Amino acid sequence: VILAVAQDTGGEAAAGKFYDGAKVSFPALIDTQHVVSSLYHMVNVPMGVWIDEQGRIVRPPEVAYSRKVQFLTIKVDGDRYAAGLRDWVEKGDKSRYVLQPSALKEKLGPRKAAEDLADANFKLGVYFHQQGNKELAKKYWQEAQRLNPDSWNYHRQDWSFTPAEAMTKWMAKFKALGGKEYYPPLEIP
Amino acid sequence: MRQLILCLVPTLWLIPAGVRAQTKPATVLLADRAMKVDDARVEAGDLWVTPEALAKINRGEIKPEGVCIGELCIPVTPKDGLLRQEGDKKYVCLTKLATKLKQSVAQDAEQNVWSFGPIPAIEKSNQQLLLAPDFALPDRQGKPVRLADYRGKKVLLLTWASW
Numbered sequence: 001v002i003l004a005v006a007q008d009t010g011g012e013a014a015a016g017k018f019y020d021g022a023k024v025s026f027p028a029l030i031d032t033q034h035v036v037s038s039l040y041h042m043v044n045v046p047m048g049v050w051i052d053e054q055g056r057i058v059r060p061p062e063v064a065y066s067r068k069v070q071f072l073t074i075k076v077d078g079d080r081y082a083a084g085l086r087d088w089v090e091k092g093d094k095s096r097y098v099l100q101p102s103a104l105k106e107k108l109g110p111r112k113a114a115e116d117l118a119d120a121n122f123k124l125g126v127y128f129h130q131q132g133n134k135e136l137a138k139k140y141w142q143e144a145q146r147l148n149p150d151s152w153n154y155h156r157q158d159w160s161f162t163p164a165e166a167m168t169k170w171m172a173k174f175k176a177l178g179g180k181e182y183y184p185p186l187e188i189p
Numbered sequence: 190m191r192q193l194i195l196c197l198v199p200t201l202w203l204i205p206a207g208v209r210a211q212t213k214p215a216t217v218l219l220a221d222r223a224m225k226v227d228d229a230r231v232e233a234g235d236l237w238v239t240p241e242a243l244a245k246i247n248r249g250e251i252k253p254e255g256v257c258i259g260e261l262c263i264p265v266t267p268k269d270g271l272l273r274q275e276g277d278k279k280y281v282c283l284t285k286l287a288t289k290l291k292q293s294v295a296q297d298a299e300q301n302v303w304s305f306g307p308i309p310a311i312e313k314s315n316q317q318l319l320l321a322p323d324f325a326l327p328d329r330q331g332k333p334v335r336l337a338d339y340r341g342k343k344v345l346l347l348t349w350a351s352w
Contacts, residue, residue: 001342003334005326007350012329014351019329027334029326035221036348038307039322051321051344055337058319064347089343101319108316113293116306120295123218124304128297136297143295153350160352 002026005036007045009126009157033126034153038119041111043151044183048081050088050098058088058098060107063183072174074182084188096189118148125158134161152182201251201265202274217246217283218304221326229301230280236296236303237273237280249281256286261310263289321346 004024006015009032019028036042040049040061048064051057065078084097092098099107125140141158148154155173159166174182215229215236224246230237243249243256250257251272255265265271271285283303287294293306315322321344325333336344 001339002345002347003336003339004347004349007348008352010351016329018349018351027328029328029334031221031326031348033221035324035326036346038220039324040346040348042348046347046349048348049321049346051336051339051346053341053343055321055323055340056319057321064345085345092343104319105316108319110309110313110316113291116293116309117295120218120293120304120306124295124297124302127216127218127223127302127304128300136300140295140297156350156352166352 003029005029005031007031007034007037007153007157009033009129010160014160032130033123034157037153038122041108041115043148043153045153048085050085052093057104057108058093060099060104062188063186076183077186077188080188081186114147118144118151118154121147122154129161201253201255201267201272202279203267203270203272204274213301216300216302218302219247220307221324231301234298235282235284237282240279240281243281243283246283249286251281256281258290258308259311261308261314265289 004019004026006018006029008015008030011030011032015030037047040047042061044063046064047061049057049061050059062081063076064081065076066082067078069076069078084095088095088097121140122144125137125144128140129137138158141154144154145151145158152173156166156170159169211232212228212230215226215231215238217224217226217236217238226238226242226246228239229242238246240251243251247258252262255263256271257263269285269289271282271289273280273282283305284294287305291309295304296302312322321336323335323337325335328334336346
């Protein structure tokens with residue numbers, strides 16, 4: 001089963017029309033607090049995690065497109081990801097795309113205290129946003145961004161509420177990456 | 190004999206000499222929840238709540254050996270100053286507990302909103318077992334859906350965003 005989770009503080013109003021447009025047949029959830037990104041240490045979208053019948057992770061969070069994506073210097077072999085996914089659905093634990101526990105543990109590794117503090121600040125911002133207090137929302141979202149500058153989610157969620165400037169801000173941050181990858185490279189055989 | 194045993198059990202509840210804390214409704218944010226805590230107390234940058242509120246916030250429970258959150262129990266000594274009694278009311282210090290758990294806290298003092306990050310020890314134990322952390326989130330009709338509802342099936346957990 002695909003469990004789709006929209007990382008959208010704007011809730012149904014923001015995410016609903018995309019679910020409608022895609023006519024999704026799988027469970028479509030809305031995550032205003034970015035709970036899943038927090039639990040699974042995700043800093044961008046779209047990200048996928050493979051979870052087996054026993055509730056165990058068999059592939060860690062990684063960029064999850066279903067087809068090839070090329071945009072500016074961003075390149076993702078989404079078709080290979082989709083092929084791997086189909087292989088796992090068919091073969092289960094015997095799929096060569098299933099990672100060994102030792103490799104997985106290494107990838108899931110602990111996160112830094114600054115990331116946890118960023119998380120607490122981001123949620124504080126979401127709370128104030130939902131209370132209609134834009135000023136305090138901004139204050140804590142900026143603190144979250146300062147503490148975890150690698151999180152595109154914290155930045156882009158914030159920018160989404162000032163859509164006129166969002167693209168310019170994204171482009172500036174993207175350029176500031178220099179040669180660094182926008183998505184960690186997909187390590188799929 | 191009974192009395193002797195009682196004497197040997199040290200009390201973890203500190204009775205403060207002077208009461209300086211003020212009662213003030215607080216909001217506690219944890220994971221996907223925002224909880225109002227009516228009889229919270231704030232003192233010197235610390236947040237104190239009743240054991241009943243602790244149970245509501247994170248299924249926390251005070252046992253003779255310390256504070257337990259679900260299966261995770263951490264020993265507490267009187268020196269920690271985590272628990273205290275004022276008259277017939279008991280309080281637990283959520284922020285001192287967070288420090289002991291290495292849990293991050295962000296707060297807005299004016300609005301009295303306290304946001305707690307994940308508990309690293311719980312996260313670590315999940316990772317050791319490769320367990321996918323569970324969550325409950327609403328679907329589009331507002332019905333809560335848990336990851337654990339899908340045990341017995343393969344799940345592709347997929348995040349995306351409208352922005």
